[in-house]
Amino acid sequence: MGAVIEVRELRKLYGTTVAVDDVSFEVDENEIFGIVGPNGAGKTTTVECLEGLRRPDAGRIRVLGLDPGADARALRRLIGCQLQESALPDRMRVWEALDLFASLSPRGGDWRALTRQWGLRDKHKAPFGALSGGQRQRLFVALALLNAPKVVFLDEMTTGLDPAGRRVAWDLVADIRRRGTTVVLVTHFMDEAERLCDRIAVLKGGRVVAVDSPDGLVSRFAPGVRVRFTADHADVSWLSEVPHVHEVGRDGAQILVKGDGPVLALVAAALVNHGLVPEDLTAERADLEETVLRLTE
Numbered sequence: 001m002g003a004v005i006e007v008r009e010l011r012k013l014y015g016t017t018v019a020v021d022d023v024s025f026e027v028d029e030n031e032i033f034g035i036v037g038p039n040g041a042g043k044t045t046t047v048e049c050l051e052g053l054r055r056p057d058a059g060r061i062r063v064l065g066l067d068p069g070a071d072a073r074a075l076r077r078l079i080g081c082q083l084q085e086s087a088l089p090d091r092m093r094v095w096e097a098l099d100l101f102a103s104l105s106p107r108g109g110d111w112r113a114l115t116r117q118w119g120l121r122d123k124h125k126a127p128f129g130a131l132s133g134g135q136r137q138r139l140f141v142a143l144a145l146l147n148a149p150k151v152v153f154l155d156e157m158t159t160g161l162d163p164a165g166r167r168v169a170w171d172l173v174a175d176i177r178r179r180g181t182t183v184v185l186v187t188h189f190m191d192e193a194e195r196l197c198d199r200i201a202v203l204k205g206g207r208v209v210a211v212d213s214p215d216g217l218v219s220r221f222a223p224g225v226r227v228r229f230t231a232d233h234a235d236v237s238w239l240s241e242v243p244h245v246h247e248v249g250r251d252g253a254q255i256l257v258k259g260d261g262p263v264l265a266l267v268a269a270a271l272v273n274h275g276l277v278p279e280d281l282t283a284e285r286a287d288l289e290e291t292v293l294r295l296t297e
């Protein structure tokens with residue numbers, strides 16, 4: 001599958017503020033591609049350049065083979081954008097917004113199906129001003145999907161949703177992809193990125209510090225396994241001779257063994273061989289959140 005988005009050496013300034021310094025990545029067809037990083041890293045600016053909403057100062061962008069600067073009109077028919085800060089007139093009703101957007105879209109989709117999927121069916125007569133934050137958020141995602149886009153950009157899609165609403169949104173995004181749409185997802189939630197994204201670009205200070213799958217990021221940038229157990233007063237310093245063990249220490253009442261790869265199985269076997277059978281033996285790996293923190297600190 002080919003790249004549907006190509007970004008090369010993208011640079012964007014606001015006055016003298018360098019928002020995006022040097023960003024390059026590719027998004028493959030039908031991927032869910034995440035963009036993460038701390039506030040001010042340049043995520044939204046990057047996505048707005050891809051959507052044709054901002055003009056880069058340098059670099060080359062192609063989205064579905066089009067240049068978002070020069071071919072903005074053509075591109076708008078093919079992509080969907082859920083913007084981070086959107087607003088509609090307070091008195092506009094949900095169905096009116098959907099109907100209006102559908103009428104503007106050449107491939108104007110069935111907005112009734114979207115209101116069902118995004119849990120807005122009971123709200124379709126409600127005015128925008130009376131919607132909760134989560135309902136507004138779901139309406140903006142539904143609006144972004146109205147033209148059955150080939151690529152959809154979701155910027156902090158689940159901000160403001162409650163935990164149940166987030167899970168529903170995740171399932172819907174997975175479903176959007178199953179129907180053949182490529183998804184670019186800007187998010188602050190690492191559980192969301194870990195769960196949904198095939199690959200993730202980590203941004204910091206307007207630069208890409210890493211692009212990889214969630215597992216790839218963890219194993220490249222925060223490798224290692226920590227094994228813990230309680231051993232009362234037994235001397236377990238001999239564990240440092242066990243293959244794949246790097247360090248044996250204490251953490252409060254527990255023994256903490258740092259290692260890699262199959263260290264848990266090897267430590268467990270060695271303990272049993274020495275007549276020790278701790279009941280609380282556990283292993284932890286860094287998760288994506290810890291990895292991204294390490295990469296962007």
Ligand code: ADP
Nearest residue numbers: 014017018019038039040041042043044045046
């Ligand atoms: P992120 O989405 O990762 O939080 P942004 O792309 O919003 O990052 O912002 C990147 C940098 O550009 C920040 O320093 C931010 O303050 C600045 N910035 C963003 N939008 C504007 C704007 N409209 N005018 C001036 N500076 C901006």
